[in-house]
Amino acid sequence: MPHNELYAHFHPDERAFVDRAWEWVERAAELHEVRRTDFLDPRQAHILFTLANRHPDAAIRLDGGSPDAERRRAIVAPDYRPLEDEPIGISVLAVSSDDRRIADLDHGDYLGALLGLGIKREKIGDLHVREDGCHALIAEEIGDFLRTHLRQVHRAEVSASVLPLEQLIEVKPELEETVLSVASMRLDGVASDAFRLSRAKIVDPIRAGRCRVNWKTVEDPSVPLSEGDVVSLKGFGRFKVLAVEGVSKSGRIRARIGKFV
Known part of the structure; x- marks a missing residue:
């Protein structure tokens, strides 16, 4: 597919991922390769799904x-291969502690501790x-490493174990409605009302590429929002x-929003 056509519907910042994703699709369709990706954010999953559907000889399965699940791994394969039998390679890292401070830990604390291990x-x-x-939820190939090395989250001492997916305890994200x-x-x-910033202070970060709508970078402050959009x-x-x-x-328009807490 010509590059101009390949990039037509994507932001310039996404071109590197579009190139990688299209290579996965082509290798699946033409070289009969099966590839399991790392976790993709919803925008990346959408791009890969879109590209796979453009090639008649490629198939894709997404599973988080x-x-x-918001973040999902993908399996890209030739269209004749049954994907439901392919292992998705996801395990559950269970983090627990006897320290009472664990009740004060949030998403950022846990993510920071994991990233802090490299x-x-x-x-x-x-x-x-x-x-x-x-x-x-983690890629199964790093389970043993995390089980051995994750010993602290923020100021709380923790222990970690690896469980099968069937033992996942889901927690729905909390939304503070306004x-x-x-x-x-x-x-x-x-956005200025949602984040309690002046219109003048919200425009510059949007134009600087710091804002995403449905995980896609948006630099135009005038873009209209619709029900279901995540900003x-x-x-x-x-x-x-x-x-x-x-x-x-x-x-004036009444809009009900939910802030992720």
């Missing part, structure tokens, strides 16, 4: 270890954090547009 983010899937510990009254559903307007702003967190609930008598 649970039905609602693990690449791509080897880690979703993290399910509870008051008594965490179940982290109803906003906005002039329009423009990205800068909704993240580096350094400020992320929120989801849960519903657009109508227009008030004064002409």
Whole structure:
């Protein structure tokens, strides 16, 4: 496929991944290779799924270890190969502790501890954090290393064990819901209210490429948001547009959002 056509629907920052993903698809279709990727974020999964569907001789399966997984591994293979029998290579890292401070740990604490051991983010899937510990979905090939070396998360001493996927305890992400009254559903307007920043302070980070909508970098502050969109702003967190609930008598739009906590 010509490169201009390959890149047509993707952001320039995504070109390196598009090239890699297309190579996986071509090698599966033409060289009959089977490839299992690391964990992909939702945008990368969308790109790979889109490219695989463009090639009639390639097939793809995405699996993150649970039905609602955000980050997923992919298997790319020739279209004649049954993918359901291919192992996805995901284990559960169970982190626990007798230290009462474990109840204060959050997603960032656990992720930071894992990355601090030299693990690449791509080897880690979703993290399910509870008051008594965490179940982290991981690439099975790093399970023994983490079981041996993960001894501390933030200030709490911990122990780690590796479990099969069937023993995963899922935790649904918490959303702090708020109803906003906005002039329009423009990205800068909704995000400034959601993050409690002035419109002037929200525009610069958006234009600098620090904002993603549905995991795709967006640099235009005027992009309209719709129900279901997930917006993240580096350094400020992320929120989801849960519903657009109508227009008030004064002409303002009521939008219900959920901030990830």
